Amino acid sequence: MGDLDLRFYASIFFRRLPLFLAVAIPVATLGLAVAFMLPKIYQASAKILVEAPQISADLARPTVQTNAYQQLQVIEQQITTRENLVALAQRLGVYGGEFAKLAEADIVEDMRERMTFEELQQDGYGGQGARMFSVSFEGRDSRIAADVVNEVTEIILQRNESLRNDQARETLQFFQDEVARLGTELSVIEARILEFKNTNRxxxxxxxxxxxxxxxxxxxxxxxxxxxxxxxxxxxxxxxxxxxxxxxxxxxxxxxxxxxxxxxxxxxxxxxxxxxxxxxxxxxxxxxxxxxxxxxxxxxxxxxxxxxxxxxxxxxxxxxxxxxxxxxxxxxxxxxxxxxxxxxxxxxxxxxxxxxxxxxxxxxxxxxxxxxxxxxxxxxxxxSTGKQIEAGSKGERFTVIEPAIPPQDPIKSNRRRVAAAGAAMGGGLGLGLIFLLELLNKRVRRPAEIVQMFDAQPLATIPYISLPDEKRRSYLRPGLLFGAGAIPAALALLALSHASVGQFVQKIAARLGEGRIM
Structure with missing residues (x-):
């Protein structure tokens, strides 16, 4: 009985196969077209090394006690402010001629999504590996992506040096004021003691x-x-x-x-x-x-x-x-x-x-x-010693060990995922349509359905005998349905191929104009 049911469902699927293909092929083709239309995204990255102090902390205690990760977090928050991101995008031409058309909030949100700050873990002896950070930026233009990363890296180095020098200078000024204040109070209390002793000698x-x-x-x-x-x-x-x-x-x-x-x-x-x-x-x-x-x-x-x-x-x-x-x-x-x-x-x-x-x-x-x-x-x-250390750049500092260069290949995009999702959606819609049609179809197609309907076992079942015209229509209908699905898919693929050919021709013309192809 189970085999008969599987055979019955398989026969239904094959009978509805043209309808399934009429739905699945256009949807899958549309997903493939969308996948090919996605732009290429390039990612440029730079690595920053946190150098250890040149003077041991046992000999001279540094003034700045904030660890490198906390400093990077502070600098990251300063760089990703609204004003700085908008100015950076405008200065480097991240959005080209579309900059004036975009809202400031959209620019800020997009820049924050593209920019990534990440701490890199390096293994070393005793778990004391070197500390490094990476700065990444994603863009459609590889050169602009590299320029943005290098600009951000330069800002990080400047802010780090400025932050350490400012903290050392403020610490020195604080203790200078504190020593002066305590010296004045000490002189006052000593004068009071002397006056009291003279009065009550x-x-x-x-x-x-x-x-x-x-x-x-x-x-x-x-x-x-x-x-x-x-x-x-x-x-x-x-x-x-x-x-x-x-x-x-x-x-x-x-x-x-x-x-x-x-x-x-x-x-x-x-x-x-x-x-x-x-x-x-x-x-x-x-x-x-x-x-x-x-x-x-x-x-x-x-x-x-x-x-x-x-x-x-x-x-x-x-x-x-x-x-x-x-x-x-x-x-x-x-x-x-x-x-x-x-x-x-x-x-x-x-x-x-x-x-x-x-x-x-x-x-x-x-x-x-x-x-x-x-x-x-x-x-x-x-x-004072810490100020001299920071002034001479002898303390902990950031150094760019790998600047960003324009990437040659784009990063892995979502084209495969989009194409697979389109194919899966097409198959699902096709199966869903078949299931819906079969659910609405109330005709009797199996002896088991007769037994279920009349609650009696028939002596014999006579299958439906189609007329010649009905057979021709049954052969023609699947072809029409398949054609209805295949024609839009072919048109979409043709449009994509023409677009690809046009782009190829434009690239060849550009190279000929530059003299790169003889």
């Missing part, structure tokens, strides 16, 4: 230990004076009470105020020598005062001896009380002086923590600025 943290030692010494001196004052007042009271009780006092030779002061200074000198060296300002000052008092005491003793010889000496009580009163007055003045010094030292010691906080803050700011200044100075040196 008596309450700075670096002299805190010395002031505390002075404070302790003055406090001890104050305690000694208070003890001496108490002893002198007790002695004075005892002398007065003894004189009132007996009318006489013990024979004694009291010291004068200067003599007592001299003894006090000598004790103070002994105490200070425990804490300070001989070259200390305090020791030097005390020795000077002791020397002056010794000279004064010697002069006073000489004067007293002369006066005693001329005048009657005062009473013993008056002399002792006078000496004690002078000593008490001296102690009072000394206590006032020491009290003022202690108050000043206490105030400076109390103000030192706050001053230390402010000074530490200023010093911290100065240290931060100094670190930033040092880093900026180091970066400035690197930027």
């Amino acid at each position: 008596d309450a700075l943290p670096d002299s805190l230990d010395f002031r505390r030692t002075q404070q302790s010494t003055l406090q001890e001196r104050m305690a000694a004076l208070e003890r001496e004052e108490a002893a002198l007042r007790g002695r004075r009271n005892n002398l007065v009470e003894l004189f009132e009780a007996t009318g006489v006092i013990a024979n004694a030779a009291p010291l004068t105020a200067e003599q007592q002061l001299l003894q006090d200074l000598k004790r103070t000198l002994s105490d200070q020598l425990v804490l300070f060296s001989e070259t200390s300002p305090n020791i030097t000052s005390l020795r000077a005062r002791i020397a002056a008092l010794e000279e004064s005491v010697r002069s006073s003793n000489s004067a007293d001896e002369d006066r005693l010889q001329k005048t009657k000496p005062p009473s013993e009580l008056d002399l002792q009380l006078s000496d004690i009163d002078q000593r008490l007055a001296f102690i009072t003045r000394e206590k006032e002086t020491i009290g003022k010094s202690l108050a000043k030292l206490t105030a400076s010691v109390s103000a030192t923590p706050a001053n230390e906080t402010v000074l530490n803050s200023l010093e911290r700011d100065r240290l931060n600025l100094q670190n930033q200044y040092n880093v900026a100075t180091a970066r400035l040196a690197e930027a």
Whole structure:
């Protein structure tokens, strides 16, 4: 049954073959004509090599850190802008006389489709192959395609050099400005620190230990004076009470105020020598005062001896009380002086923590600025070196290793695909027409269809017997259908052949005019 069905369908196809050919041949011929009418497309290409820096990065760090692929992407976006593409097409005559007729948007879109930027992968030892890029352009004129590629390549080289030099120059200028700014801020903070130290020179943290030692010494001196004052007042009271009780006092030779002061200074000198060296300002000052008092005491003793010889000496009580009163007055003045010094030292010691906080803050700011200044100075040196490298073209750069030349042969076009698509479309339309006609045909042509229609098995089937006129018409119809399809196909092929012959004649005439054919 399956064989009968295949035989039946094959008979239908062969019976409809003229109709199939009448549809398939014109469509296939039309596709072939379109394929031959497609223009030739030429593709010109150039190769750009990314050269490694001539100076190792370990010796001199380059300023431009952008890799070559990113640079090419930036340059590609700059080249394929609307203004640049239109200017390039007009300058090189890509569209010839049709340039003025085309819309600017169409020119830009077409130029972008024709132009190709591609990274070429080169294998090397350890996967470290050379980096290369290719620039391609497609056009109907091979010379124009090569000119466009060479022009774009030249623009890429110029933009790459300009991009690297501009980046190096801007980096150098940035760090120059940064160093100048940080230097100014550093000078300002140093001036503030100096002014603060001058204003608070008596309450700075670096002299805190010395002031505390002075404070302790003055406090001890104050305690000694208070003890001496108490002893002198007790002695004075005892002398007065003894004189009132007996009318006489013990024979004694009291010291004068200067003599007592001299003894006090000598004790103070002994105490200070425990804490300070001989070259200390305090020791030097005390020795000077002791020397002056010794000279004064010697002069006073000489004067007293002369006066005693001329005048009657005062009473013993008056002399002792006078000496004690002078000593008490001296102690009072000394206590006032020491009290003022202690108050000043206490105030400076109390103000030192706050001053230390402010000074530490200023010093911290100065240290931060100094670190930033040092880093900026180091970066400035690197930027200057990078600028010199870029100025001398010693860094990474693009080099054209294979410029574009006019291609001799066109690239593979879509002619075969168009012709094959035309043939496939013709066959599909022919088969579709046969299927549609058979679908609309309701006549009974097989015994199986009779069984399906009446649901009964016939005893016998008698085939249709054609008349002589019907046979002639059946033979004539396929010929007419085949002719209807073959004539347009022949006309199309004839037109193509005439066009090819005409083009061939024109080429021969052009060569004869140039003298290339003798």
